[in-house]
Amino acid sequence: MALIEAAGLTKHYGPVKALDGLDLAVEPGIIGLVGANGAGKSTLLKILLGLLTPTSGTATVLGMDTVRETRAIRHVVGYMPEHDCLPPDVGATDFVTHMARISGLPRTAARERTAEVLRHVGLYEERYRQIGGYSTGMKQRVKLAQALVHDPKILLLDEPTNGLDPAGRDEMLDLIKRTGTDFGITLIVASHLLGEIEQVCTYLLAIDAGHLLQAAPISNFTQRTPVLAVEVEEGADQLAAALSAKGARARADGSRVLVAIESDALYDVVRDAVADLAVPLVRIQQERGRLEDLFRDAVPAGSVQ
Amino acid sequence: MTARSTGAIGAPAGGPAGSPAGSIYDLGYRHYEGRRNGRAYAMWSLFVESLRGVWGFGRPMSAKAAPFILAGLYALPAVVQLAFSSVITQQAAASGRAPELLAYHSYFQNFSFLVFFFCVAQAPELVCRDQRYQVLPLYFTRAMGRIEYATARLAALVVALFVVLLVPAIALLIGDVLMQPDAFKAVRDELPKALPSIPAGALTAIGLGALSLAVSSFSPRRAYSAIGLVAYVLLMEAIPAAIYSIGNNAASNPADKLFLLSPLTSLMGATSWFFGTPLNTQDFAGSLTPADYLLGAIVSAAIATVVLMYRYRRLPA
Numbered sequence: 001m002a003l004i005e006a007a008g009l010t011k012h013y014g015p016v017k018a019l020d021g022l023d024l025a026v027e028p029g030i031i032g033l034v035g036a037n038g039a040g041k042s043t044l045l046k047i048l049l050g051l052l053t054p055t056s057g058t059a060t061v062l063g064m065d066t067v068r069e070t071r072a073i074r075h076v077v078g079y080m081p082e083h084d085c086l087p088p089d090v091g092a093t094d095f096v097t098h099m100a101r102i103s104g105l106p107r108t109a110a111r112e113r114t115a116e117v118l119r120h121v122g123l124y125e126e127r128y129r130q131i132g133g134y135s136t137g138m139k140q141r142v143k144l145a146q147a148l149v150h151d152p153k154i155l156l157l158d159e160p161t162n163g164l165d166p167a168g169r170d171e172m173l174d175l176i177k178r179t180g181t182d183f184g185i186t187l188i189v190a191s192h193l194l195g196e197i198e199q200v201c202t203y204l205l206a207i208d209a210g211h212l213l214q215a216a217p218i219s220n221f222t223q224r225t226p227v228l229a230v231e232v233e234e235g236a237d238q239l240a241a242a243l244s245a246k247g248a249r250a251r252a253d254g255s256r257v258l259v260a261i262e263s264d265a266l267y268d269v270v271r272d273a274v275a276d277l278a279v280p281l282v283r284i285q286q287e288r289g290r291l292e293d294l295f296r297d298a299v300p301a302g303s304v305q
Numbered sequence: 306m307t308a309r310s311t312g313a314i315g316a317p318a319g320g321p322a323g324s325p326a327g328s329i330y331d332l333g334y335r336h337y338e339g340r341r342n343g344r345a346y347a348m349w350s351l352f353v354e355s356l357r358g359v360w361g362f363g364r365p366m367s368a369k370a371a372p373f374i375l376a377g378l379y380a381l382p383a384v385v386q387l388a389f390s391s392v393i394t395q396q397a398a399a400s401g402r403a404p405e406l407l408a409y410h411s412y413f414q415n416f417s418f419l420v421f422f423f424c425v426a427q428a429p430e431l432v433c434r435d436q437r438y439q440v441l442p443l444y445f446t447r448a449m450g451r452i453e454y455a456t457a458r459l460a461a462l463v464v465a466l467f468v469v470l471l472v473p474a475i476a477l478l479i480g481d482v483l484m485q486p487d488a489f490k491a492v493r494d495e496l497p498k499a500l501p502s503i504p505a506g507a508l509t510a511i512g513l514g515a516l517s518l519a520v521s522s523f524s525p526r527r528a529y530s531a532i533g534l535v536a537y538v539l540l541m542e543a544i545p546a547a548i549y550s551i552g553n554n555a556a557s558n559p560a561d562k563l564f565l566l567s568p569l570t571s572l573m574g575a576t577s578w579f580f581g582t583p584l585n586t587q588d589f590a591g592s593l594t595p596a597d598y599l600l601g602a603i604v605s606a607a608i609a610t611v612v613l614m615y616r617y618r619r620l621p622a
Contacts, residue, residue: 049446071448074447075341084439085438085440085442085443086438087440089364089365098350099447103447104340104342104346106346109339109340116334150337151336179334182334183334
């Protein structure tokens with residue numbers, strides 16, 4: 001039995017179709033849920049949590065129906081919303097303890113779990129200070145802590161790296177990865193940043209305009225023919241033409257030329273072509289097959305970063 | 306702010322005193338195998354947290370100021386009378402006249418505005434914060450329904466108001482007992498006079514609590530909620546009085562029924578029913594009896610509760 005299943009899931013907001021006949025089955029792991037803004041990620045999460053009732057279709061979490069067995073589901077899921085959700089005038093410890101008790105943990109257990117979870121997310125003595133004085137990174141950690149405190153089996157994270165600087169982003173992703181691999185908790189990470197999904201997830205669900213676009217292990221997307229990106233200051237088109245003339249699969253992409261590496265000899269071909277044309281070279285680097293490729297045709301340029 | 310507090314989400318990097326704490330203290334993640342309580346427990350937890358919140362416990366000192374000052378001001382006349390009870394007795398003995406004392410049945414009528422200010426200050430505190438800072442989804446994705454949430458919040462405000470209303474009654478009772486030479490006889494005499502304070506206080510607490518929470522829940526901003534509540538109560542007190550005064554010269558004036566819409570007036574009238582005292586003609590015009598006001602207060606409280614529940618059913622999460 002799949003952990004999460006949806007069949008013909010449809011949600012309309014008036015004339016807007018947020019989800020349109022979505023079918024999916026999710027196995028345990030760290031699952032990336034990607035899509036452009038407005039693709040229906042948050043709507044899907046809210047339906048799984050029972051916050052929204054689908055217009056039609058069904059969804060189940062651990063075999064429990066999201067409409068009829070909402071309460072049972074809520075004991076086994078944790079939810080970290082996309083938006084700010086913390087009152088500023090209490091300390092992190094008090095807040096997370098309170099949330100643990102609302103989840104049904106007895107007083108002592110709530111305190112112990114709070115201390116443990118806050119330590120896990122990396123909050124130490126500052127956890128007694130009022131949340132209003134926290135940085136965005138610390139707030140995100142408190143949000144994750146309150147979602148984890150009742151030890152859920154499934155954790156739904158909506159844009160967990162929202163508003164974080166690059167360092168904070170990496171730390172949050174590392175935390176997500178550890179939560180998934182060390183604790184055996186299934187995470188569904190909704191994001192519009194494909195780069196993040198690539199870093200931490202084992203499985204990818206791509207949705208667009210309420211439809212399922214792709215669902216496969218992440219390795220399917222990243223293990224493909226390696227590509228060499230040759231970045232030049234000018235003359236990308238000539239270089240691509242020269243390489244194509246020599247039998248390489250190459251195409252110009254802005255100031256870069258992307259070449260499929262089919263054999264080792266190709267590196268020499270590229271070197272010679274660059275030298276012959278005397279184009280100003282900036283860098284040569286190997287690229288993995290990127291998830292972005294997925295969206296190149298499906299999504300208008302610029303809507304996915 | 307220290308470098309650590311802005312840094313490392315990853316736990317091991319930020320152990321105490323910069324030590325590689327992760328390797329020493331990190332016990333790994335343990336799953337929770339213990340008891341999980343149900344809805345009643347969740348509601349109780351929220352009730353306790355709300356009750357603490359109303360009085361500002363667990364919050365900064367500034368949050369304690371408003372509730373304690375207002376509750377203190379409401380109790381002040383009774384406490385002063387208690388403090389000077391011996392002086393009052395001596396003077397009464399010297400002058401030979403019975404002292405004019407604050408009465409249980411008219412205390413709320415005289416000082417109700419202070420209880421109302423308490424609602425204005427603290428009801429938004431209970432329902433606006435969670436809307437303003439979008440905490441509600443965290444509750445609604447847990448073992449807590451919307452109706453249960455609203456019920457727990459309402460119960461906390463009602464209990465807080467009940468305490469506010471009862472403290473002066475207790476102070477009056479103690480003062481009255483101390484003023485008499487025979488304490489046992491005094492308790493026997495005074496207690497029956499004081500006891501209606503309990504049901505009257507309960508009804509007033511429910512009526513004011515439900516009304517102020519229902520009005521407050523319509524705005525996530527504390528200030529707007531407070532202004533809305535003041536505006537609603539002032540208008541509902543003023544409009545019926547104005548309409549009534551227009552037709553005041555007529556032999557019978559059916560506009561007096563409108564006084565049932567005035568929240569404070571109907572609660573004062575209902576208080577008189579519990580104490581069995583007549584309505585004073587200064588504050589109560591028209592032909593309505595205390596029983597009419599009692600019924601009006603109960604119906605108003607029920608309507609306010611329904612509105613509050615309806616509001617929480619409809620709130621987006």
